[in-house]
Amino acid sequence: FPQAIGVTHMIAPNAKEIFSDTPDEYEEALSYYGLTEEEVLRIRSREDITKWFAAFELTRKPGEEWEYFTAGYTLLADVLEKVTKMKWEEYIQKYIFEPLExxxxxxxxxxxxxxxxxxxxxxxxxxxQTPLPVNQLAAPSGFVYSTANDMAKFMSHIVGGESNTLIRSSSLKKMLNPHVRVCSEWEREGNPAYYGYGFFVEEFQGTTLVEHDGSQLGVRAIISMVPSAEIAVAILMNCDDKHYYQLARNILRLLLDDKKSCYLKNSIR
Incomplete structure (x- = not known):
C-alpha cells in the first residue's frame, strides 16, 4: 500500500472541522485522496476499514520494496481484535499501560x-488553534494520548531490555533489529536507516539508535532511544514545529557525550 492513503484521516467524526481553513478544503481533501463522503460514512468499524483495503490495488508485490504505511496499524489492530477476542483499546490497556503503570x-x-x-x-x-482530532476507529494509527512521565516508563522498559513484563526478551530484540532498509527519503543525516518492528533503526554516534516519530495537525511527537547506553528521549509538542526531530537528536548527543565523559573520568581514577 502507498503511504498517501487518507481514508483513516477522513473517517474522523470532526473531519469537516479539521479541514475548514477554506470553504472547499474538506471536499478538496476528499478529492485528493480519491474518496467520496458517502464512501467515508459507510466505514463504521475497523473491519470496515480492512474490507475497504481489500479492494485497494497494491502498487508493488509484497516484499519487493519497503514503504511506510500509517493506516497499516489500524489494519493490524483489526487482526489483533480477531485473534485475542478483545478490543484493541482494552488489550493495550491491560497488557501495556497497566503493567507499566x-x-x-x-x-x-x-x-x-x-x-x-x-x-x-x-x-x-x-x-x-487547531481542532483536537477525534478518531477512535483510527486510534491505532496514531491517537494515543500520553505524558512525558508515562513515556519515560515505556522507554525505560525498552532500553532496559526487561523480560516478561510485556513481551519476551527475544521478541523485544527482534523488534529493535533492522529487518529492511527504508526508502531514501526516510533516511536522515546521511545514515542508512532500517525498519524493525515498529521502530526505525540506524547507526548514531557509533552506536544503534532506535526511534519512531509521528505527527497530526498541530502536534508532533518522537521517542529516540539508545539501548546500549540506556538513554532515551521523548519530545511531545502541541504545535507543528518541524524541529522536534533535531531537538531529540541534539539532546541524545549531549547525553551520550556526558556519559562518555563520566566513563573516561572513572577509568582514569
Missing part, C-alpha cells in the same frame, strides 16, 4: 478532554 495514558478522546493535563494544539504560523 502508565496511569496518565489513554486511547480515548473523552478521557483526554477531561484530563487536567491536556494541551490544546496550535499551528506555529499565527499561533492558530
Amino acid at each position: 502508565m496511569n496518565d495514558t489513554t486511547t480515548y478522546m473523552k478521557e483526554y478532554i477531561n484530563s487536567n493535563q491536556k494541551a490544546q494544539y496550535y499551528l506555529l504560523e499565527g499561533l492558530k
Whole structure:
C-alpha cells in the first residue's frame, strides 16, 4: 500500500472541522485522496476499514520494496481484535499501560478532554488553534494520548531490555533489529536507516539508535532511544514545529557525550 492513503484521516467524526481553513478544503481533501463522503460514512468499524483495503490495488508485490504505511496499524489492530477476542483499546490497556503503570495514558478522546493535563494544539504560523482530532476507529494509527512521565516508563522498559513484563526478551530484540532498509527519503543525516518492528533503526554516534516519530495537525511527537547506553528521549509538542526531530537528536548527543565523559573520568581514577 502507498503511504498517501487518507481514508483513516477522513473517517474522523470532526473531519469537516479539521479541514475548514477554506470553504472547499474538506471536499478538496476528499478529492485528493480519491474518496467520496458517502464512501467515508459507510466505514463504521475497523473491519470496515480492512474490507475497504481489500479492494485497494497494491502498487508493488509484497516484499519487493519497503514503504511506510500509517493506516497499516489500524489494519493490524483489526487482526489483533480477531485473534485475542478483545478490543484493541482494552488489550493495550491491560497488557501495556497497566503493567507499566502508565496511569496518565489513554486511547480515548473523552478521557483526554477531561484530563487536567491536556494541551490544546496550535499551528506555529499565527499561533492558530487547531481542532483536537477525534478518531477512535483510527486510534491505532496514531491517537494515543500520553505524558512525558508515562513515556519515560515505556522507554525505560525498552532500553532496559526487561523480560516478561510485556513481551519476551527475544521478541523485544527482534523488534529493535533492522529487518529492511527504508526508502531514501526516510533516511536522515546521511545514515542508512532500517525498519524493525515498529521502530526505525540506524547507526548514531557509533552506536544503534532506535526511534519512531509521528505527527497530526498541530502536534508532533518522537521517542529516540539508545539501548546500549540506556538513554532515551521523548519530545511531545502541541504545535507543528518541524524541529522536534533535531531537538531529540541534539539532546541524545549531549547525553551520550556526558556519559562518555563520566566513563573516561572513572577509568582514569
